[in-house]
Amino acid sequence: DALVMSHVTAHFGKTLEECREESGLSSDIMEEFHHFWNEEFEVVHRELGCAIICMSNKFSLLKEDQRMHHMNMHDYIKSFPNGEILSELMVDMIHNCEKPNDDIEDDCVRVVKTAACFKEESKKKGIAPEMAMIEAVLEKY
Numbered sequence: 001d002a003l004v005m006s007h008v009t010a011h012f013g014k015t016l017e018e019c020r021e022e023s024g025l026s027s028d029i030m031e032e033f034h035h036f037w038n039e040e041f042e043v044v045h046r047e048l049g050c051a052i053i054c055m056s057n058k059f060s061l062l063k064e065d066q067r068m069h070h071m072n073m074h075d076y077i078k079s080f081p082n083g084e085i086l087s088e089l090m091v092d093m094i095h096n097c098e099k100p101n102d103d104i105e106d107d108c109v110r111v112v113k114t115a116a117c118f119k120e121e122s123k124k125k126g127i128a129p130e131m132a133m134i135e136a137v138l139e140k141y
């Protein structure tokens with residue numbers, strides 16, 4: 001549910017600052033990672049895709065081909081409170097969002113498009129968190 005997603009986002013987002021330089025993602029485009037879930041925030045910038053790759057690699061969530069490492073992603077999500085209720089669904093959703101973008105050779109572009117799909121699907125499934133929910137758990141990490 002959305003609370004689990006808040007925890008994952010808050011934890012994952014802590015690595016953004018470590019990835020800013022190499023990804024070229026400016027604070028003007030994205031000030032804090034949890035703004036990803038803001039209704040007004042558009043998931044379109046190539047630099048965000050580069051940042052998500054860099055951040056994911058801090059937790060070994062991608063394979064060498066920069067596609068999701070299914071088992072590691074599953075374990076990562078499961079490690080949060082009630083994570084086991086979302087881990088399978090989230091892995092399936094991300095994988096289903098990877099499929100239509102598989103022909104895109106630029107890793108950063110492919111990942112930002114995959115992430116945009118994941119945001120839309122999460123909203124449809126009612127597991128996209130509200131800003132306030134994420135802000136409430138940020139201090140835990």
Ligand code: BOM
Nearest residue numbers: 008009012066067068098114115
């Ligand atoms: O092909 C590799 C795709 C990796 C996509 C990761 C999708 C999630 C991106 C942004 C949203 C993050 C919210 C929570 C953390 C999920 C790990």
